[in-house]
Amino acid sequence: MFEIKEKYGIxxxxxxxxxxxxxxxxxxxxxxxxxxxxxxxxxxxxxVAEAIDSGDSALLKEELGDxxxxxxFHSEIEDEQKRFNFDDVCDGVCKKLVYRHPHVFGDITADxxxxxxxxxxxxxxxxxxxxKPSDRLRSVPKLLxxxxxxxxxxxxxxxxxxxxxxxxxxxxxxxxxxxxxxAAVGKENDSQIEEELGDILFSCxxxxxxxxxxxxxxxxxxxxxxxxxxxxxxxxxxxxxxTFTEATPEELDELWEKAKTDSHLx
Numbered sequence: 001m002f003e004i005k006e007k008y009g010i011x012x013x014x015x016x017x018x019x020x021x022x023x024x025x026x027x028x029x030x031x032x033x034x035x036x037x038x039x040x041x042x043x044x045x046x047x048v049a050e051a052i053d054s055g056d057s058a059l060l061k062e063e064l065g066d067x068x069x070x071x072x073f074h075s076e077i078e079d080e081q082k083r084f085n086f087d088d089v090c091d092g093v094c095k096k097l098v099y100r101h102p103h104v105f106g107d108i109t110a111d112x113x114x115x116x117x118x119x120x121x122x123x124x125x126x127x128x129x130x131x132k133p134s135d136r137l138r139s140v141p142k143l144l145x146x147x148x149x150x151x152x153x154x155x156x157x158x159x160x161x162x163x164x165x166x167x168x169x170x171x172x173x174x175x176x177x178x179x180x181x182x183a184a185v186g187k188e189n190d191s192q193i194e195e196e197l198g199d200i201l202f203s204c205x206x207x208x209x210x211x212x213x214x215x216x217x218x219x220x221x222x223x224x225x226x227x228x229x230x231x232x233x234x235x236x237x238x239x240x241x242x243t244f245t246e247a248t249p250e251e252l253d254e255l256w257e258k259a260k261t262d263s264h265l266x
Contacts, residue, residue, distance in 0.1 A: 147215040150205035174203040232259025
């Protein structure tokens, strides 16, 4: 019989998950597989990031719990197959932390964050049998958002000397890639257009890295700004008793500029 408590801990969470997955548990929980809840891990991780950005500690606590639930859920699925359990997950990450922090738990010296990161990367590469620099690039997860993956690949290439020498060089490369896209558009070459567009986006990710800005964050800000201004145009149209389809492109441009000005004033 499960005990209702005022305060629960990690062991309680594990027992609740076992109960939900048991024969007499929840009809939904007990039929889930790694594959069926695979995307939930990504969704919960993004919700944790959003909670961090919001500065809301109560929301962050809730979202961290949801993310922890995913770890316990997947661990329980593996435990049922006698392959590993949650304790093994904890054991593995503890050993990894000790191994990759020899400046804390061993006799290696690392006095700055940069030295720590360099040691971490070298130890990580060794533990994963990444012998060549290209192995380090290939190990960046393919499921990462493309801009984030581009920044990580660029950063790892930079560590072995394969990089631009200045921000000005990156900007010049970006201009060159735009010219190449324009040429591809002129030729109406569909595959080349996609390739050149990708080169522009990759150059933008490199530029973000050189400017020490987060490209995902910058793009998210731009998207949110667009939505605010779009809503402003919509409101202006509603004041006139019109919809988007009833306005000409020229009128929409004028309203966009007005909404842009108004959003700066608000």
